[in-house]
Amino acid sequence: MLTKEEIEGLIEKYGNKRSSLIRIMQEIQKKAGYLPKEDLAVLSQQINIPLSKIYGIATFYHQFRLKPFGKHVIQVCHGTACHVKGNDVLWDFLREKLKLRGSEDTTDDLLFTVQKARCFGACSMAPVIKIDNEIYGNMTKEKIEEILKKYS
């Protein structure tokens, strides 16, 4: 969570206007790891945009998240090239490996969050996964297992 002053600072930096809203939300998420409800409420008051509208923005864009992330975020590319090269098998394998059920996307110990990603544009290396800021290409089940060890 950010302090009220931090949020005010962001509004000052980007300007108290509608077109700054998304950028401020991106900054909040960068700092807090997600969009805490309390922060959005403060933002709503300070920038004078209804909380419902801000919620509308937060749920529209893929990047925004209303729940905390795990320590490491694993994104499995779901682009065409990755699909053709069998990313669905990797996806199921990864979720099973991390014991994720139903609509869960984060492990109980908050170590990993698994997400589907749109194309990273590294199609020549398909199938591709990205862990935090690191991209791994030509993935197989075995490689995933190997790589996960590095992070746990």
Next chain:
Amino acid sequence: MSEEKLIQEFQKAEDVLFNGHQYRITVGVSTCSLAKGADKVLEKTKEEIVKRGIDANVVRVGCNGMCYSEVNLEIIKRDGSWAVYSYLTPDKVPNVLDAFFSGSSEYVFAFRRKMGTLKGEEQVPYLTEIPFYGKQTRRILELVGIIDPLNISEYEAFGGYDGLKSALSKTPDEVIDIVKKSMLRGRGGAGFSTGLKWTFVKNASGNEKYVICNADEGDPGAFMNRLTAEGNPHSIVEGHAIAGYAVGASKGYIFVRAEKPLMAEMLSKAIEQARSKGYLGKNIFGTSFSYDIEVILSAGAFVCGEETALIAAIEGNRAMPRPRPPYPATKGLFGKPTLVNNVETLAHVSYLFRKGLENFISVGSEKSKGTKVFCLAGNVQCPGAAEVPLGTSLRTLIFDIGGGVPKGRRFKAVQTGGPSGGCIPEAYLDYALDYETLASIGSIMGSGGLVVLDNTSCIVDVARYFLTFTSAESCGQCVPCRIGLQKMLEIMDKIVQGDGTENDLFLLESWARKVADSSLCALGQTAPNPILTTLKYFREEYEEHVRDKKCRANKCLKLVLKARLPKK
């Protein structure tokens, strides 16, 4: 530019490029090569150079588009040989350096320049003899993989920003006239005449105008914009400023996709450098023209690629398209006249003004001049990005340049234009790649992503994949797109699970036509294309799924399993 010309220009720029050193070593670093450890190759090279006391300028460059052979490293001796090394890993770097500096051409993948000074040079081909590279016409990619994207002096040494200078010496009308004569058309997909679009914005009333560069490259399978921006961001900045001058804008934006942060970083740094050199800011080249560009990172939504949705996103709203007209040219960002151009379009503009009209129109088809970068991915031997004249055949691109499908497999189809495009079967491979031809066979040029499918891919499964994509990315505003795509997906689910009937195929087609006819924006209007083209060209595969409960590629697992269970 031909390879000869490139090497000539390189020679002229040698003082800058070698920066006082005897050798220049470049490593291609971009999003795709990073996945293969390009940063580690670069680090290792720097270490080894110091260790060996070699007098070399080690430079990070963009990816030359040969993604299949990454990591690529080039060693150039001043007035000497120019060797290209491929498929590198950090541990191979010492061997490569040992070989080159002991006068051997071992490990060399190809030469750009041979001087007969290395042993065995004659047995190694020239880079132009490698089909993937040699069969291209590289224009906007000409310097990608050659220059340091973050060193503006290297771009200048190749005549960078001369295009802007030349444009500013003309009146805006003269500039637009040149763009019209070049017959340049939007490279983002729709192929609208760039000159005409510029005229509309210029003639729109109002003192405040904006130019937006659409860098929301969202089609899965398309990465040419990323490659250009990561390898030569200045060419985009230059084109952007020329567009701003022509239409009378003073402020520009580049809207970059959330998933491609490196691209945003490169563009931001390029803009800063251009500012410090006076190519952006107040009174550019001493004229009365002032212009600045701001990079905006999208929060992630495929529909942002649609221009009115993109504008809504910059304004701080949900990215929902609105009906056109009014077009952004008259009423766009903050209600002001706005020009929206794709990254590649702007890169072509800077090429046009650097090299001149005659050079520009020397290649291309009758109605579409110039080149286009296509991205090859999927089941193809040499995935990567290749630039060819518009009008080149699909066969040339996929088989001559891309090397065809992997050995022992059969080509089935090529998917062009991403989720809005269609699957084109073998019978049409000799058709030319231009806007009209692709539209006539039910697909679109789109951004230029080509995903190759072979006999191990199930066409029904691929078509269903695109529906999962577009139905999830529908902004939900208009009913045909929101409900229609969902309905179509439900039918496709039935089919791949082995519960489809022949009536479902009829229903699917009928839904597809309705969604295409009645959706508000291009996302919904084109989303049925993958379904419609596969139903047209590969109907028998659909029929096998619903009638015989058979999937020839064994991809639709539930169907395959169900068919094998004993009947009750």
